[in-house]
Amino acid sequence: xxxxxxxxxxxxxxxxxxxxxxxxxxxxxxxxxxxxxxxxxxxxxxxxxxxxxxxxxxxxxxxxxxxxxxxxxxxxxxxxxxxxxxxxxxxxxxxxxxxxxxxxxxxxxxxxxxxxxxxxxxxxxxxxxxxxxxxxxxxxxxxxxxxxxxxxxxxxxxxxxxxxxxxxxxxxxxxxxxxxxxxxxxxxxxxxxxxxxxxxxxxxxxxxxxxxxxxxxxxxxxxxxxxxxxxxxxxxxxxxxxxxxxxxxxxxxxxxxxxxxxxxxxxxxxxxxxxxxxxxxxxxxxxxxxxxxxxxxxxxxxxxxxxxxxxxxxxxxxxxxxxxxxxxxxxxxxxxxxxxxxxxxxxxxxxxxxxxxxxxxxxxxxxxxxxxxxxxxxxxxxxxxxxxxxxxxxxxxxxxxxxxxxxxxxxxxxxxxxxxxxxxxxxxxxxxxxxxxxxxxxxxxxxxxxxxxxxxxxxxxxxxxxxxxxxxxxxxxxxxxxxxxxxxxxxxxxxxxxxxxxxxxxxxxxxxxxxxxxxxxxxxxxxxxxxxxxxxxxxxxxxxxxxxxxxxxxxxxxxxxxxxxxxxxxxxxxxxxxxxxxxxxxxxxxxxxxxxxxxxxxxxxxxxxxxxxxxxxxxxxxxxx
Numbered sequence: 302x303x304x305x306x307x308x309x310x311x312x313x314x315x316x317x318x319x320x321x322x323x324x325x326x327x328x329x330x331x332x333x334x335x336x337x338x339x340x341x342x343x344x345x346x347x348x349x350x351x352x353x354x355x356x357x358x359x360x361x362x363x364x365x366x367x368x369x370x371x372x373x374x375x376x377x378x379x380x381x382x383x384x385x386x387x388x389x390x391x392x393x394x395x396x397x398x399x400x401x402x403x404x405x406x407x408x409x410x411x412x413x414x415x416x417x418x419x420x421x422x423x424x425x426x427x428x429x430x431x432x433x434x435x436x437x438x439x440x441x442x443x444x445x446x447x448x449x450x451x452x453x454x455x456x457x458x459x460x461x462x463x464x465x466x467x468x469x470x471x472x473x474x475x476x477x478x479x480x481x482x483x484x485x486x487x488x489x490x491x492x493x494x495x496x497x498x499x500x501x502x503x504x505x506x507x508x509x510x511x512x513x514x515x516x517x518x519x520x521x522x523x524x525x526x527x528x529x530x531x532x533x534x535x536x537x538x539x540x541x542x543x544x545x546x547x548x549x550x551x552x553x554x555x556x557x558x559x560x561x562x563x564x565x566x567x568x569x570x571x572x573x574x575x576x577x578x579x580x581x582x583x584x585x586x587x588x589x590x591x592x593x594x595x596x597x598x599x600x601x602x603x604x605x606x607x608x609x610x611x612x613x614x615x616x617x618x619x620x621x622x623x624x625x626x627x628x629x630x631x632x633x634x635x636x637x638x639x640x641x642x643x644x645x646x647x648x649x650x651x652x653x654x655x656x657x658x659x660x661x662x663x664x665x666x667x668x669x670x671x672x673x674x675x676x677x678x679x680x681x682x683x684x685x686x687x688x689x690x691x692x693x694x695x696x697x698x699x700x701x702x703x704x705x706x707x708x709x710x711x712x713x714x715x716x717x718x719x720x721x722x723x724x725x726x727x728x729x730x731x732x733x734x735x736x737x738x739x740x741x742x743x744x745x746x747x748x749x750x751x752x753x754x755x756x757x758x759x760x761x762x763x764x765x766x767x768x769x770x771x772x773x774x775x776x777x778x779x780x781x782x783x784x785x786x787x788x789x790x791x792x793x794x795x796x797x798x799x800x801x802x803x804x805x806x807x808x809x810x811x812x813x814x815x816x817x818x819x820x821x822x823x824x825x826x827x828x829x830x831x832x833x834x835x836x837x838x839x840x841x842x843x844x845x846x847x848x849x850x851x852x853x854x855x856x857x858x859x860x861x862x863x864x865x866x867x868x869x870x871x872x873x874x875x876x877x878x879x880x881x882x883x884x885x886x887x888x889x890x891x892x893x894x895x896x897x898x899x900x901x902x903x904x905x906x907x908x909x910x911x912x913x914x915x916x917x918x919x920x921x922x923x924x925x926x
Contacts, residue, residue: 316498316522316525317522317525317526317528317529317530317740319525319528319529319563319564323498323521323522323525324496324497324498324500324502324521324525325395325398325496325502325521325524325525325528325560325563326395326398326399326492326493326496326521327493327494327496328525328528328563328564329359329362329395329398329399329563330359330399330490330493332355332563332566333355333356333358333359334359335355336354336355336566337354337355337356338354338355338356339354339355339566340352340353340354340355340568341353341354341355341357341358341562341566341568341569342358342388342391342568342569342570342571343568343569343570343571344387344388344570344571344573345570345571345572345573345577345581345584346573348573350570350584353388358391358392358395361388361389361392361396361475362391362392362393362395362396362399363396363399363478363482363489364396364474364475364478364479364482365392365393365396365397365474365475365478366396366397366399366400366402366478366489366492367400367477367478367479367481367482367485367488367489368474368475368476368477368478368481369396369397369400369402369427369474369478370400370481370488370492371477371478371480371481372427372450372451372477373426373450374397374400374401374402374426374427375401376400376401376402376495376500377401377402377403377500377501378401378402378403378426378427379402379403379404379405379423379424379425379426379504380393380397380402380403380404380405380425380426380427380428380429381404381405381406381407381419381420381423381425381427381428381429382394382404382405382406382407382428382429382549383406383407383409383411383416383428383429383430383431383435383438383439384409384429384430384431384435384455385409385431385548385574385575386545386546386547386548386549386554386558386571386572387431387455387571388571389429389455389471390406390549391558391559393429394503394549394559395559398496398502398503399489399492399493399496400489400492400493401492401495401496401500403423403501403502403503403504403518404502404503404504405419405423405425405503405504405505405506405516406505406506406548406549406550406555407419407550408548408550409431409435409548411438412438413437413438413439413441413442414442415514416438416439416442416446417442417445417446418513418514419506419514419516420446420448420449421445421446421447421448422513422514422516422747422748423504423516423747424448425446425448425449426448426449426450426451427449427450427451427452427453428446428449428451428452428453429452429453429454429455429471430452430453430454430455431454431455431456432454432455432456432458432459433454433456433458433459433460436452436454436460436468439452440465449467450467451467451468451469452465452467452468452469453468453469453470453471453473453474454468454469454470454471455471457470496521497521498520498521498522498525499520499521499522499744500520500521501518501519501520501744502519502520502521502523502524503519503524503555504516504517504518504519504747505517505519505550505551505552505555505699506550507699515746515747515749515752516746516747516748516749517552517699517700517743517745517746517747518743518744518745518746518747519552519699519702519743519744520743520744522740523702523740523741523742523743523744524556524560524702526702526724526739526740526741527556527560527702527703527704527741528556528560528561528563528564529564530704530722530723530724530725530741531556531561531703531704531707531722532561532564532565533722533723534704534707534709534722534723535669535671535693535695535707535709536565537561537562537564537565537567537589537669538565538567539565539566539567540567540588541565541567541568541587541588541589541668542567542568542570542585542586542587542588542589542666543557543558543562543567543568543569543570543587543588543589543590544570544571544572544581544582544585544587544590545557545558545569545570545571545572546571546572546575546578546581547591547592547593551674552697552698552699552702552703553591553593553673553674553697553703554591556702556703556704557591567589570585570587579662579663581663582662582663582664583660583661583662583663584663585663586663586664586665586666587663587664587666587667588666588667588668588669589667589668589669589670589671590664590667590669590670590671591670591671591672591673592670592671592672593672593673593674593675594672594674594675594676594677594678594681594801594804595675595804595810597672597677597681597685597692598681598804598805600662600664601681601684601685601805601807602806602807602808602829602832603662603807604658604661604662605807606807606832606835609835609839618653618654619654619658621650621654622650622651622653622654622655623655623687623688625643625646625647625649625650626647626650626651626655626686626687626688626689627683627687628643628646629643629644629646629647629687630683630686630687633686633691634683634686634713634715636711636713647689651689655688655689656689658688659688659689659690664690667690667691669691669693670685670690670691670692670693671692671693671694671695671707672692672693672694672695673694673695673696673697673704676778676797676798676800676801677694677801678801678802678804678805679715679716680802680805681805682694682715683715686715691710693707693708693709693713693719694707694708694715694717694718694719695707695708695718695719696718696719696776696778698762698764699743700742700743700756700762700764701737701739701741701742701743701762701764702741702742702743703741704722704741705721705722705725705727705737705739705741706718706719706720706721706722706725706727706776707719707720707722708720712774712775714771714773714775716777717771717775717776717777718768718775718776718777718778719775719776720773720774720775720776721774721776722739724739724740725737725738725739725741726738726739727770727776728761729768729769729770730763732767732782733767733768733769733779734763734764734765734766734767734768734782735764735766735767735768735776735778736761736762736763736764737761737762737764738760738761738762742757742760742762743762745757765781765782765783766778766780766781766782767779767780767781767782767785767795778797779795779797779798780795780796780797780798781797784796784797784902786814786816786817786822787817787818788816788817788818788819788820788821788822788874789818789819789820790820790874792874794814794816794822794874794875796813796814796816799812799814799822799867799871799875799877800812800813800814802867802870803824803826803863803864803867806863806866806867807829807832808828808829808832808833808836808859808860808863809826809827809828809829809860809863810827810828810829810830811826811827812824812825812826812827813825813902813905813906814877815906815913815916819917820917821878821879822874822875822876822877822878823877823878823879823880823881823913823916823917824864824877824879824880824881825880825881825882825883825905825909825912825913826860826880826881826882826883827882827883827887828850828851828856828860828882830847830886833850833856833859834850836856836859837850837853837855837856840855842855842856847884847885847886848884848885851882851883851884852882852884856882857882860880860882861880864877864880879916879917880916881909881912881913881915881916883905883909883912
């Protein structure tokens, strides 16, 4: 049996109270006091899972906060964290918030130049870095970050002999905090109680796809509303197990990892590293799991590639089981109970085939699965439902503190982003832009009042997404306003739907549709390195590196065949007539990619202009490389 959710209250336009607490700081303190020795966090270190209790969580956060106070932190000061997900990130986050500071995350893939920009824009006072690699980014540009007073390192490996007047290991801050706490016994509670709902708690920087990143100011009121509201659609229980692996700089993972467990008191498991995520998922077997579409695409493509190496009997068994799964899923997605014979057939298919596949992925215990932060192919969602994994698409932005809409067990329409969350107002502007209003709409952009005024008008958040709403209240996003393509023939094309179908292919990692003011659509494709390499090895195709792999005619033909499949789903004006492969292996630190591994359309269009122009030089618009 699932344990009940802790009681909450909160009228739509007033301050949300969870167990009588109006701020994150007070809620966190209450959870620490009430749950004590119960496990809050598990972290994998050197292959061994280690437990952190709520008391441990509270103590370390308290020492961080009190240590920062001893060093002169004032309310509203920004504390930046440059680290992968780990327990220290959480200690710093809540320790800072509890003493009135504002936490800001920096992606570990950001360059030294980007770190300097973020530190200056936020006027960061204190910086936490994970290790020597991240410390080097500060040292490279330290002269460009004048507001920084201290830097703390989480992992001192390789830095034992390093000496710098403002750089210290985090253990020194713990000791400072313990001493300051002993000398000021009432100070912690005083700071926790001082926070007001409209105080800024965290600073979330946008990905910077359309210009320099903007710091979105998220308040206690924003967070508390979402902590209370989101589980009203998709509940999380104290008995649930979560896995954290996406960057905590992103509002979705920050909510899922740091804030939602304060309401649900579920157990949080921290992946050991980005390289071990698939193994960690298998070990944890989470019961609730949120991931961006790229992760769900990776799971799917891994299974598809594995099928190539399966026996003929294995492939036949998979096709038989999925056929039954699809039949059952069609009933469930329509809100109907499958006939008894379909249920029996699925039980057999699941026991013999599907459960083994889900176990291989580590998803066999899933009670709720969510996807968001980017568009996803409806066909991919249907595949998971056929597998027996109920994957729900949600939608939201940094600027509305996460979730605005969701598909739920009682309100499901594949291909939509669901219905508005409770106590959330949504409508379309005259030109089809999605607008949001509610207590979760952010305070504004730091240092950018003109950008804030463009984004929030008359209390409505202008999302920049174009969409439609049906007569049942389901919203569908067609594209970003800035991304809509108008061809030379005057036809409006929304590229994201085509791109999502391309990414459903196990051989395509990402794609950018080109065609604004052009006679036909072209496409730049980034291949999935692992899967295409396996294909090349399986087919004995010689190559020496990534670039030579992309240039092989067999690989060009492979991608052409995937594009041809997708073209059949679209009208002639929406079909891709030419494509080119980006033959550089891109990494998150490259300018072409956002920190969440999405291609930046405008940057790619500029950087690869010669490649794009070459697509359109040939007279024939027939698809091909």
